[in-house]
Amino acid sequence: MKGKKLLKKLITALNSHYFAKSVACCYKYDEDFKKYVGMLPEKFVYRMRTLPDGGAVTITKSGDKINVSSGKEIIVKPDVDVCFKNIEGAFSFYTGEKSFSKCLAQSAFEIYGDVSGMMTVSHMFDIVASYILSKYWLKKHNRALLPRTAGANKVRFFTLFGRF
Numbered sequence: 001m002k003g004k005k006l007l008k009k010l011i012t013a014l015n016s017h018y019f020a021k022s023v024a025c026c027y028k029y030d031e032d033f034k035k036y037v038g039m040l041p042e043k044f045v046y047r048m049r050t051l052p053d054g055g056a057v058t059i060t061k062s063g064d065k066i067n068v069s070s071g072k073e074i075i076v077k078p079d080v081d082v083c084f085k086n087i088e089g090a091f092s093f094y095t096g097e098k099s100f101s102k103c104l105a106q107s108a109f110e111i112y113g114d115v116s117g118m119m120t121v122s123h124m125f126d127i128v129a130s131y132i133l134s135k136y137w138l139k140k141h142n143r144a145l146l147p148r149t150a151g152a153n154k155v156r157f158f159t160l161f162g163r164f
Contacts, residue, residue, distance in 0.1 A: 008091045013055045015094035018159065020057045020070035022132045023124070025159045027066050029150035030131070036124045037066055046121050047078040050090040059121065080121065081112040096133045097141050100125045131155040 026033040040061050049056035058074050060067045084090040089108030092098040100122045103109060111118055130138070130146040132155070138145050148155075 005087060008087050009054065012050065012087060012090050012094050016055045016057050016090075017070040018132070019094060019128065020068045022128050022155070022159045023057075023059060024066070024068045025155050025162060026124075026128050026131060029155055029158070030127060031149050032147070033124060033127050036120055036127070037061060038064070039120050040117060041079070044117060045074075045076055045078040046080045046117065047074055048082040048084075050084040050087060054084065054087060054090055079113050080115075080118045082109050082118065083112070084109045096129060096137055096143070099129070099143055132159065
């Protein structure tokens with residue numbers, strides 16, 4: 001049982017890093033994604049972390065740019081801080097089994113800060129999921145396939161091998 005939890009922690013950490021790079025890549029190549037980033041307030045800081053000792057993804061907007069990191073360190077207080085209560089909730093989100101909205105509905109995490117900013121970011125995450133997850137995986141888990149204005153393979157390739 002302990003080995004399963006350790007494996008889930010490892011998979012969640014790797015997927016959170018891949019997810020963070022995917023957010024940066026979608027910002028670079030997808031116009032709809034850029035529109036949602038433009039809706040966020042100036043100097044917006046969003047952090048999503050797993051409690052008690054999981055990793056974190058931080059998205060910072062300054063001007064027309066975003067900075068995405070997948071580390072635990074953060075200097076300023078985030079505008080929105082989403083904390084997954086345990087590794088199970090984070091694992092189901094980062095593996096694409098559940099959308100951010102479904103995790104919210106099932107109380108998989110707690111939210112601190114501005115909820116309206118979190119809803120904008122939630123839709124941004126749905127766009128990212130449409131790129132990095134296969135059509136089969138999305139259909140299997142009853143998730144919507146949103147329009148992909150940039151090629152899915154292009155986003156996946158540059159997420160894995162690109163520098164942002």
